[in-house]
Amino acid sequence: MPYQKNKNFYRLLQKVDACLKTGMPFSIYRKPLENKVKGVFQSGDKLKTAINFEEKGFVFAPFDDNGAIVLIKADELAEVDFLPETKNIYTEVELKDSGKDFHIELIKKGLNEIKEGSLKKVVLSRKISRPVSSSPSLIFKNLLERYQNAFCYLFFHPQIGVWCGATPETLVQIKDRQLRTMALAATLPIKESSSPGWGSKEFEEQAMVTRYIKETLGSSLESIDIGELESVKAGKLWHLKSTISGILSEKTSIKQVIDSLHPTPAVCGIPSKEAKSFIKNNEGYERTFYTGFLGELDLEKKRNIDLFVNLRCMKICDGMASIFVGGGITSASEPESEWTETQNKSKTMLSII
Incomplete structure (x- = not known):
């Protein structure tokens, strides 16, 4: 029997299941450390896009900043409570070595480019395919249960498909000209009763991201503040994070801020243009919306955004x-x-399916 305190949440999932059957676009999501699940529903199946970020709705953007940014128009909004129903138990998953040789060689290519001086950093990724039997709505519920400090979402558009995730990284938040973003980098698995053993590699990687964001945003802000470096948990992983905040200049548009930040060096590299070119030419697959961004656009107030x-x-x-x-x-x-790091990161989604 469904948990009675979540009865409205289950009604929302029924609406989501109906939208999946009829092909109606939507996104449902919960922000980090909140207990409210929000929904944005579009009344027709036409593919709409965000042009200048003056639109209202939920945006879903690809890694390629030349690609169209999908907009789920806010024809109907929903907000319900969600309270965890089970203990935060992680399921052990079987990790396979398929694709290891290719990924190791990819990393070596990247290191060679760095050695030659054309890159300072490059973010290299891979795709893992596994059968899934759970429904999208059940997967979303499991994400909410397990990753309470992440932005958890389920997105659907008939021309894009079904995506879901639990991301630990903010791209940018703007509220009443107050801007907040983060420099998030480095990864270590969480070991019980021990602190993360960060090394010089992890500290330098995080510092690169911090410097890049500070330099990129400098002309868009009237003031900027870099918070203290801290270790944060995301599922079963540690990351290094600095919060970056400031006051948005009156002359700066939301589009200018997003264009400056995306893609961040945490998902692309430094220099951005050269890193992106290396990724496209060598990763061996299209990222599409992986390492893009998503979130609210002007749902509460004009020029207020919350993107991840x-x-x-x-x-x-x-x-x-x-x-x-x-x-x-x-x-x-x-x-x-680096291969082991991707294996550890894969547990977040593999444990859900």
């Missing part, structure tokens, strides 16, 4: 889940360790 980087995510199609994982490569990277 699309990490720890999957696409569901024809009984298969495509899961995406990657890691930042710097001069201090070791290919075998």
